[in-house]
Amino acid sequence: MRFYAAADEDHKAQKGNIYENRIRLLMSNSVLFYSLAVLIISCAFAVVFLRNIFHAGLFLLGAFLGVAGIYIALFNYFLAAVQALVYSGAIAVLILFGIMLTQRHYRKEDPSHNAFKWIAFVLSFGIAGFLVDSFRSLKPGSIFPVKHLLYQMGMALMQTYAIPFEVISALLLVALLGAFSLAREKEDL
């Protein structure tokens, strides 16, 4: 809804053919957004409620792809590609492989009973409702494509976020080191 409102203000402020095009863009965009949102949320529900862990993993892949779609709706094609490559391509596939390789040790239908199920249910839906309610107060940002997006991201990474960027490299080294010492065959210590 807020997209219409933003477009409406735009339209009142400056009239012209360009703006009619913009409204068309916005409308098609919000159709895209809401359909993606339905896709992501239903996939997420499937991940939580499905008993078969492999099917849950597949739906997780769907949710990741939906998020990539959201990035496309925001005109951020680079992030969309990264999301599709890293989350759907690497992480979800890794999860599926992990399930396939370890599945014979477990029962296929995981009962996943939890004494706190109802508390968790109430709490999570409470927070979701609270968030939906409070997000109405946020002002919509611009959804129009940013110029030189990749250039700006690169500059931010190497200037504003230079230190976190370096820290990530050390973090990856630590993760590698940890994985190596855990997976090594010899007995440690």
Added chain:
Amino acid sequence: MKGSHLIIFIPEIAVLSLALLLLIFDWVTPKGKKVWIGYFSAVMILVFMGGFLCLAKNRFFPYAASFHGFVFDAFALYFKELFLLVVFLATLFSVNFFKQDDEGQGEYYALLLFVTLGCFLLVSSADLLMLFLSFEMMSIPLYVMCAYRKKDSKSSESGLKYFLIGAITSALLLYGISLVYAATGTTNLHAFIEGLVSANKLAYNPILLLGLILMLCAFCFKIAAVPFHMWAPDVYEGAPAPVVAFLAVSPKIAVIGLMTRLFLAGMQPLQPFWVFLFAVLAAFTMTVGNLTALFQQNLKRLLAYSGIAQIGYILVGFASIQPFFKNMPTLQLGYQAILFYLAAYLFSDLAAFGIVTYLSAHGIEDVKSLKGLAEKNPMIAFLFLISLLSLAGVPPLVGFVGKFYLFLAAVSSRLYWLALLGVVNSVISLFYYLRVARTMYFEKEEGVSIPYPSFSMQVALLVAVLGILIIGIYPFMITHFSLQVLTPLSNVPISHVMK
């Protein structure tokens, strides 16, 4: 940023280089000599401690600088000295715990340093992105270290439990960060704090509140505050003892430091909300920790619950935010008490865990098997007694002074009930600390005597126990320093941004 500005990153660069150097050393050191990597690391850490102190005594001391999400100030330096002390003692404990020809020691000492690097970055972070990354840097090596004894199923269980809890913690933190970002539009803590201070209405933004609460939950998980404490006893019980000594102190101090920076500098508009929150958290954490500790038989579990209670005392400081002197509104006794108590907790807990490390290397894990320790090894029994009494808060040891400051802060903020509860809790805690002492001193059991610790272990235990005694008798060296460290922090959110 000019090259000369790299000077503010000296502590981080030093620790990172040492960690990488240890990895190379591990590669070139022959089998059976790996223990020397630990000794080398300990010596270098001592050198760093001296070097950073010189840095503080130098013209840098009042100097505070920040570079895009990274702050270098006296406050951070105080914490960095504490972390170096912890990693120094933990390294010496580990050298004595592991056998000469054990595999994987080089990586182990490097991982210790990587955790320390994460703690360094955490107390220096002024950006939510940086905060999250350093949080991870602090946690990931610890998961590995908890599970370092692969053939021991308890160690693996401990590592897995800590990993799962850590993953949930990270998820909570990230969710909180994303909500805070949605509400404020910035990841920079300085900008965020300025926004909070200037626009009061932002403070009552429900999204921001929910984000902050989620972040606080993540912090509470890391410091094991009730009701987020369930993981601690299980993880402590299974992990190798020197890892527990490290795990129980460094990350907790780092998170408390970060919370101090956040709440002292910026959360003024939200004060009425979080004072109550912290008072309730502190009350529950103290009471549950102490009451559950009464029934513990395993030494590590006992110290885990005792550590939970100690965190409860520290949280009292967050609730006590009234200014101590009316004419000095920025000087808050609560935060000073927190900084002091962190040092007290460090010395007392490390001394206790050092002895538990030593005992567990000789197969003693339970309170029952401490019988007759005073005859078998009087020195160890005496040092253990001192550290336990300090944890309980008996004068003239450092634990007493720390608790005195904390409860004084609570009283001066008119939180009389909280101060009273704290005192009652200290009395309860005496029960279980003295039970251990009674088993050591008054219950006789014939058995083989336990050998005296090696020289390096003696040095480590001596450092910890001397810390307990000296700071306990002469606390002003720390209080003076903590005052100096805190005053600039409460005044200016932004000091000097380098371009």
